[in-house]
Amino acid sequence: xxQAAEIVAKGSVVAASELQSHQRRVSAGLxxxxxxxxxxxxxxxxxxGFCCGRSPFGSSLSLGVEMARLRTGVVGIFRSREKARxxxxxxxxxxxxxxxxxxxxxxxxxxxxxxxxxACLGAILFGYHLGVVNGAxxxxxxxxxxxxxxxxxGWVVSSLLAGATFGSFVGGALADKFGRTRTFQLDxxxxxxxxxxSATSQSxxxxxxxxxxxxxxxxxxxxxxxxxxSEISPTEIRGALGSVNQLFICIGIxxxxxxxxxxxxxxxxxxxxxxxxxxxxxxxxxxMAISPESPRWLFQQAKxxxxxxxxxxxxxxxxxxxVMHDLKAGGQGSTEPDATWFDLFNKRYRKVVSVGAALFLxxxxxxxxxxxxxxTSVFRSAGIASDVAASALVGASNVFGTAIAxxxxxxxxxxxxxxTSFTGMATSMLLLALSFTWKVLAPYSGILAxxxxxxxxxxFSLGAGPVPALLLPxxxxxxxxxxxxxxxxGMHWISNFVIGLxxxxxxxxxxxxxxxxxxxxxxxxxxxxxxxxxxETKGRxxxxxxxxxxxxx
Numbered sequence: 064x065x066q067a068a069e070i071v072a073k074g075s076v077v078a079a080s081e082l083q084s085h086q087r088r089v090s091a092g093l094x095x096x097x098x099x100x101x102x103x104x105x106x107x108x109x110x111x112g113f114c115c116g117r118s119p120f121g122s123s124l125s126l127g128v129e130m131a132r133l134r135t136g137v138v139g140i141f142r143s144r145e146k147a148r149x150x151x152x153x154x155x156x157x158x159x160x161x162x163x164x165x166x167x168x169x170x171x172x173x174x175x176x177x178x179x180x181x182a183c184l185g186a187i188l189f190g191y192h193l194g195v196v197n198g199a200x201x202x203x204x205x206x207x208x209x210x211x212x213x214x215x216x217g218w219v220v221s222s223l224l225a226g227a228t229f230g231s232f233v234g235g236a237l238a239d240k241f242g243r244t245r246t247f248q249l250d251x252x253x254x255x256x257x258x259x260x261s262a263t264s265q266s267x268x269x270x271x272x273x274x275x276x277x278x279x280x281x282x283x284x285x286x287x288x289x290x291x292x293s294e295i296s297p298t299e300i301r302g303a304l305g306s307v308n309q310l311f312i313c314i315g316i317x318x319x320x321x322x323x324x325x326x327x328x329x330x331x332x333x334x335x336x337x338x339x340x341x342x343x344x345x346x347x348x349x350x351m352a353i354s355p356e357s358p359r360w361l362f363q364q365a366k367x368x369x370x371x372x373x374x375x376x377x378x379x380x381x382x383x384x385x386v387m388h389d390l391k392a393g394g395q396g397s398t399e400p401d402a403t404w405f406d407l408f409n410k411r412y413r414k415v416v417s418v419g420a421a422l423f424l425x426x427x428x429x430x431x432x433x434x435x436x437x438x439t440s441v442f443r444s445a446g447i448a449s450d451v452a453a454s455a456l457v458g459a460s461n462v463f464g465t466a467i468a469x470x471x472x473x474x475x476x477x478x479x480x481x482x483t484s485f486t487g488m489a490t491s492m493l494l495l496a497l498s499f500t501w502k503v504l505a506p507y508s509g510i511l512a513x514x515x516x517x518x519x520x521x522x523f524s525l526g527a528g529p530v531p532a533l534l535l536p537x538x539x540x541x542x543x544x545x546x547x548x549x550x551x552x553g554m555h556w557i558s559n560f561v562i563g564l565x566x567x568x569x570x571x572x573x574x575x576x577x578x579x580x581x582x583x584x585x586x587x588x589x590x591x592x593x594x595x596x597x598x599e600t601k602g603r604x605x606x607x608x609x610x611x612x613x614x615x616x
Contacts, residue, residue: 175295175377179304181350182291183311184343185247185284188254190315191322191340192277196220197454198323199333206331207267215267219274221563226257226275228556230282235549237283242360243291244351246283251348254280255341262338277340282556285532286549293536294357295377302472302601305533310465313524317458362390363541402543407550415538418596419551422481422531425589427558429488429527430582433566434495434519442513460517464524471525476601477534481593484526489586491519496579527589537600 253276260273296304361370442453494515539547
């Protein structure tokens with residue numbers, strides 16, 4: 064079956080009856096175009112004066128120009144409204160053919176997913192290294208002779224966070240200089256070496272060095288995993304794929320929990336637990352060797368042919384022209400030099416960078432670490448004595464909530480999920496505080512505390528957990544994206560470290576109930592801040608967001 068535009072491509076002249084037939088077929092699904100047209104039967108009139116009262120053979124050139132104009136308008140409607148079901152593509156034989164747009168989208172989504180999966184190995188390692196020490200600490204302390212030394216045990220735990228803080232800042236600079244995929248490969252070095260030293264350590268010094276190196280690795284991962292995913296994901300599913308990062312972090316934590324199950328029967332199993340992390344680190348390096356570089360980074364480096372190759376590998380050759388046009392429209396190929404760290408604080412970028420840092424500060428100051436830390440004692444008060452069961456329940460709630468967030472991200476939007484999340488967290492904190500203080504609720508305090516904990520974790524995983532890492536690469540301009548994400552994540556790690564260092568002292572001085580009330584107040588402040596300062600990015604390309612937030616480019 065031939066379309067009207069195919070007549071143009073082949074230079075044919077059709078009879079009046081054929082033209083009317085083509086006209087009816089093209090116009091059938093174009094109500095919006097028909098309403099804007101000025102000619103009969105929904106057709107725009109050619110400038111040469113062709114109309115139904117004249118012979119259609121008057122000017123084949125004018126007809127061709129008009130048909131081409133019609134096709135351009137049709138395709139524009141298809142792209143902007145996404146209501147039409149058919150688009151034209153070029154077949155391998157160079158003959159146009161009709162292909163359902165759903166199939167094209169499915170194809171582009173399908174080719175992107177494996178590379179997102181490779182990047183998510185970094186997220187799994189992130190979660191695994193965070194969680195692996197919890198079950199292993201008692202046994203490694205016995206092996207390394209630090210059972211009675213609380214300070215050294217604290218360093219074994221917190222040295223990972225110190226390394227991650229450094230790694231998050233370094234990750235942005237490496238991603239700008241070497242590209243996203245090469246930075247992933249470089250990141251595998253501290254991840255492998257750190258895991259190996261931790262698994263084979265015979266002294267606490269070697270263990271701490273291994274933990275610092277592993278921390279540097281996960282710090283770099285925390286910066287480049289969401290960055291890479293956001294830059295290669297199609298706009299329509301960028302939210303869902305971006306939240307997968309948080310989902311795999313939760314899965315990594317759960318895997319660390321499962322890996323600790325044999326410890327009771329084999330006290331030396333803790334070495335295997337640390338050594339297991341070498342496997343996904345190696346797979347990450349190998350996977351990134353065959354993964355395409357971010358087209359946006361390549362375009363920014365003026366490597367246009369490589370950018371086109373990456374786009375073709377990610378979305379198919381049909382998308383090359385469209386994506387390249389979007390990149391040019393977004394100013395990705397501008398002659399501006401790479402941003403310095405000082406550029407992040409100039410008038411042009413100051414506000415959007417402050418939003419990114421504030422989101423991660425609110426995330427940590429809202430009390431997630433406190434709730435997780437106290438979850439075991441809270442569950443014991445409700446009669447759940449098993450630490451593994453308590454941790455598993457919290458972890459399962461986190462995974463479940465993050466999975467829901469992945470589904471809702473591109474439907475409800477990032478901003479609405481953040482507001483809903485922090486509102487739920489504030490309510491949960493109030494419930495937890497009241498369960499510890501109100502004597503009227505004393506008979507139900509255990510149950511209320513468990514409900515409050517689960518509700519808090521679910522609320523956190525719906526927005527406050529996954530959204531900041533997704534939103535930041537979206538709102539930052541391409542010129543500052545890597546460094547701004549690194550800076551924001553640096554704030555995350557610093558605040559995480561400080562809270563972990565002083566949290567117990569604050570609790571002992573003010574009591575857990577007052578601390579929970581303070582967390583509730585932070586959550587309410589976060590709702591007010593997000594309402595007034597965070598923009599919605601759902602359904603908008605990175606280039607559209609960049610132009611909206613940075614009109615100067």
